[in-house]
Amino acid sequence: MSRADLIKFTETRTYEYGAPILIFLSAILLWQLICVVGNIPEYFLPTPLKIIETMIEYQDALISNGWQTLMTTMIGFAISVVxxxxxxxxIGNSKTLYNALYPLFIAFETVPKVAVVPILVLWFGIGSTPAIITAWIISFFPIVVNVSTGLATLEPEVVDVMRALKASKRQILFKVGIPNTLPYFFGALKISITLAFVGSVVAETVAANAGVGHLMLSAQANFDVPLVFAGLVVLAIEGLAMYTVFALIEKRMTRWAFRT
Structure with a gap:
């Protein structure tokens, strides 16, 4: 790599990673200034510094409950992936099943999941199980839609070529169908993991004795607004971390789908 190419590469990486960090820090600074200059009480909108102080003060509770929410979310998410x-x-390989089941999935997806949680509590009681199931059902639909769309939109010309080469349906699926579906699949994973966190927290605020949602509900009852925001920060960190993991895996496994 020449010196000019190295400089260009460094500038590109600096802009790619430096710009988001700069914007984030600027937004945090603006938030702090608005709260201080506007003399906004912390029970209405705490400053970022106050939230950091609260996170340090309640770090044990945030770590234990954050771990509980992460495990609940990942279990429900793993089930939804399978x-x-x-x-x-x-349904992606069968037009009949696609037409028969797709409307049912859409109808179920339109039902607010918070309305399902009380039913899950009646069936499974208070604890982690309703949260796991809620995370599962709320993150299930995007995966089904994207996987089936990736298989259903396979180019007919490619299928005809494979058939001309005496390829079986199984070979067409594994050699062409699955690679064609990977960009759709990883796009669904990045959406579903964030939805899974939503499902877990919703269930934890209704029927759980642990988790970030339960902690935030307790803090709300005590009018401890900084702790509520601290819980939001923990959820944001966990969600962003998992999103980043799947984005890196996507970029590695579907490198051919990205523009260079």
């Missing part, structure tokens, strides 16, 4: 890929593959 079932979502299986169902998406089935």
């Amino acid at each position: 079932f979502g890929v299986a169902v998406g593959a089935l």
Whole structure:
């Protein structure tokens, strides 16, 4: 690599990673200034510094409850991936199943999941199970839709070529169908993991004795607004971390789908 190419690469990386960090820090600074200059009480909108102080003060509770929410979310998300890929593959390869089941999935997706949580509590009681199931059902739909769309939109010309080469349906699926679906699949994963966190927290605020949602609900009852915001920060960190993990895996496994 020449000196000019190295300088260009460094400038590109600096802009790519430096700009978001600069914008984020500027937004935090603006938030702090608005709260201080406007003399906004902390029970209405705490400053970023106050939130950091609260996170340090309640670090044990935030870590334990954050870990509980992360585990609950990941279990529900893992279940949704397994079932979502299986169902998406089935309906993506069958036009009959696609037309029969797709309206049912859409109808179920339109039901607010917070309305389902009380039913889950009646069936499974208070604890982690309703949160896991809520995370599962709320993150299931995007995976099914994207996997089935990736298989259903496979170019007919490619399928015809594979058939001309005496390829079986199984070979077409694994050699062409699945690679074609990977960009759709990873796009669904990045959406579903954030939805899974939403499902877990919603269930934790209704029927749980642990988790960030439960902690935030307790803080709200005590009018401890900085702790509520601290819980939001923990959720944001966890969600961003998991999103980044799947984005890196996506970039590695579907490098061919990205423009250079």
